[in-house]
Amino acid sequence: MLTHLSIKNYALINDINVSFSEGFTTITGETGAGKSILLGGLALALGKRADLSSLQNDQQKCIIEAEFTVSKYGLHEFFADHDLDYEDETILRREILPSGKSRAFINDSPVTLDILKSLGERLVDVHSQHQTLRLTENDFQLKVVDALANNRERITTYKQELDAYKKLSSELQQLLDFQAGANKEHDYNSFLLKELETVQLKSGIQKELETEQEQLSNVEQIMELLTQGHQLMNGEQVGIAEQVQELKRIFQNLSQYGSTYQNLSERIESVYIELDDIASEIENVEGGVEADPQRLESINGQLQQLYDLQKKHQVSSVEELVEVKSELEKKVDAVENIQSHIHEKQKECSVTEKVLEGMALKIRDARNSVIPQLKSRLQDSLYTLGMPSATFKIEINPAQDFKSNGKDDLSFLFSANKGSSYGELKKVASGGELSRIMLTIKSILAQYEQLPTLMFDEIDTGVSGEISGKMGEIMQEMSKSMQVFSITHLPQVASKGKHQFKVFKSEQDGMDTTQMRQLSEDERIEELAEMLGGKALSDSAMAHARELLKQP
Incomplete structure (x- = not known):
């Protein structure tokens, strides 16, 4: 799981140092505060390519470190194959120099970007509405079936x-x-x-x-x-x-x-x-x-x-x-x-x-x-999750040739409404529907596999408060066996977190910078109330916020 994240000189971030715990963590903040920048910084530590525009100060290098506890992931073979020293507490570090050159390290050993990315994919699964297309891929669908089939x-x-x-x-x-x-x-x-x-x-x-x-x-x-x-x-x-x-x-x-x-x-x-x-x-x-x-x-x-x-x-x-x-x-x-x-x-x-x-x-x-x-x-x-008429038609058919995972073709068809014909997910499911289907599938997979840290990036966009509460409950349940993050604008989801962080902007030396800190219980109530009713913080909003936090 992700235990610590340090970002220096990246975009609007001057210097952020945060530590995380197990369970369900929610991240909130106003639009434009820099939540996507935070994810972008983490993505660099996981092996994403970078350019000079990543630097806040182009005269200094950008340094991003992500520390993980990896003892549950069975990574000894990966470290041995790449001639790396295995540590239960593993640090991924990325440096972008003012010259434009980039360097990557795993436990202080220099590695190629491909190796860093390969390890990063085993440690964090970042999921957003834009990444639901993976759900429409046949290999991923079969992986879900195989997880249940042991x-x-x-x-x-x-x-x-x-x-x-x-x-x-x-x-x-x-x-x-x-x-x-x-x-x-x-x-x-x-x-x-x-x-x-x-x-x-x-x-x-x-x-x-x-x-x-x-x-x-x-x-x-x-x-x-x-x-x-x-x-x-x-x-x-x-x-x-x-x-x-x-x-x-x-x-x-x-x-x-x-x-x-x-x-x-x-x-x-x-x-x-x-x-x-x-x-x-x-x-x-x-x-x-x-x-x-x-x-x-x-x-x-x-x-x-x-x-x-x-x-x-x-x-x-x-x-x-x-x-x-x-x-x-x-x-x-x-x-x-x-x-x-x-x-x-x-x-x-x-x-x-x-x-x-x-x-x-x-x-x-x-x-x-x-x-x-x-x-x-x-x-x-x-x-x-508000899709009462959603049905699936899933069939396994023998394939002509041997494949890497068997000799089958999978037909994974979906219908969102009664009377509607079945079709492939990518053709008939909307973005919001795909997000809810993906969340459901991830929750099922979590019961059969040791999944990496899951980070949902505004997966609840466009759903109602009641449905978002159900989505929050699902993520909360998943977090019992794994680390789950959710970047959200919805108080119903934010309140389900065991921990809550706020991303916000502040002025330093005449410059807007992105900051991040963990909220106390009282701060969470104020943050949720503001998400519910605006900055006025009415008594009803505060009461509603307290009620949300009390819900299991």
Whole structure:
């Protein structure tokens, strides 16, 4: 509930600080005193957009703070979702700077205007004659029916299942769209894949083929060089092997003259062994080298295929071709198996749809069960509010598609007079009738939901004193379970308040400013008497005022 409101430098308000209590509070004051300005200031704290015209003194900033007790509203999740510190006593603050910039805060944490507005809507419901159009909206009408039907948990569970159904439907549509587009590319992708499958693709294959190609292309030069090497190694008298063998013999003879010669002899022995092994290897290699035109042609063909495929797929290595092949395999496989995936997803959708249908049917049954009660309560309440012939025709009809709150269309028709045809509220109900219907509906909702603070702005305009008294009684009854404000010009409503505030103008430093204060018991009698009979405050008006305050 709203516990404190502070407004500084806003329109005609210089500085107002007021505290509020639970129950029913009425706000009165002469026309033009600034009651609408007070609401405008509160609206800024609740997230309404502002401009520089809001400032009384355009050299100073405007600051509006509204403090609420929010423990009953279950807002912990909202604060967590927006990374805000939760406090049972929460302060919404709005600042409008002389530069025109605006800042918003929740418990001193800066927030966007959208977040402030989202929280504000959960804390205060400002209702005026101009806002009764919401009553004509189908979603709001269904909300009323669902409140009586105790459908909250059913609809919460239904929404979770609906989210799952929408996700499955989206996935199914993606598969169908993919199939439609992929079929066009399938043949081409299959051709590309088969083309890659005809080529040996493994890491290092290109390097191996290029090395072998280089060898086969230069076989004559290789053979000539190997022959020269063999002759150099094994030539008689001057061959390297022969020379090292002679060196070996010499140092074997020297080894008997000390360890120095022994070590040299052993090293020469090692060299000789290695040279002998090299000579054998050269001979083996030389014997294996031969021209192979067919193999060279085959290698050239394989390499050309690799080069062509790399160019075709705009890559520069066999490894990248392997990746291309893998992607093509996925695409081809996806198309070839898409029908089974589609069939499986269709089955999932069908199962979920049946579950949703069952949930929607339970919601519909609950709605239908309370419609007679809702009609009766609306008509009985409106009878006491001066609409004795008001009747409703409310019907629930199955809808074609799943909606966020079920699968129903609601027909909510109204007739104000006997013999009149039924029509939609927005077409057949006057502003005053809509106000009384809205008040009645709010009073019914208050019995089933924890509504936010309700602020009625001259909802009683244009009704008689007797009827306004009944409206006041309804608001008084509502205030037993919630905080209710009523800005009113009618003493019959003002007297029903547990607390009464007066908005008035006073002069400060040569300027008219709007003030607000809570009235004492005696001040309330004078205020009510003035509302009844004017500023003269006759004895009869004073007596009538006292009588109004005594009424329960």
